[in-house]
Amino acid sequence: MSFNVLICDDSAMARKMAKRALPSGFSASMTEAANGLDALDVISSQPIDLLLLDLTMPVLDGIGVLEELRRRQQKVFVIVVSGDVQPVMRQRVVELGALAFLPKPVSASTLCDVLEQYGFSRYSAVVN
Numbered sequence: 001m002s003f004n005v006l007i008c009d010d011s012a013m014a015r016k017m018a019k020r021a022l023p024s025g026f027s028a029s030m031t032e033a034a035n036g037l038d039a040l041d042v043i044s045s046q047p048i049d050l051l052l053l054d055l056t057m058p059v060l061d062g063i064g065v066l067e068e069l070r071r072r073q074q075k076v077f078v079i080v081v082s083g084d085v086q087p088v089m090r091q092r093v094v095e096l097g098a099l100a101f102l103p104k105p106v107s108a109s110t111l112c113d114v115l116e117q118y119g120f121s122r123y124s125a126v127v128n
Helices: 012-021 036-045 062-072 087-095 108-117
Strands: 004-008 029-033 050-053 077-082 100-103
Touching: 004 012, 004 036, 012 108, 029 036, 036 050, 036 062, 050 062, 062 077, 062 087, 077 087, 087 100, 100 108
Parallel strands: 004 029, 004 050, 050 077, 077 100
Antiparallel strands: none
16 A cells, blocks of 8 residues: 655745655655645645645645645645744644644654554554
8 A cells, every 4th residue: 555745835945844844664655745735746646645734835835735725635645834923824624634734844753643643553564
């Protein structure tokens, strides 16, 4: 069974940090996007199971991605990873269907806890 992860952030460093925060042994195909429009293009062209999504990006922000996924009725598990930690933003992303909202920089232990909580640990040989 193939598992596909898309990491969407306008910062290459943030994408790299998100990859590193995934559990060791996490068995998944990784794809990256630098903005929300590119992320939607990827989601349209290949199956994506998990989206790690930033909120503040050029071209199309994370809220726009969540709204479009909802409009399309497209089922993608989304974990928002953002520096915009305002309570109103946390509430909005959950209303739009995100599983969780994690502050940047995301810690490996926090991301592992969320992945385990939602059953993604089965894709990892070892969850630390």
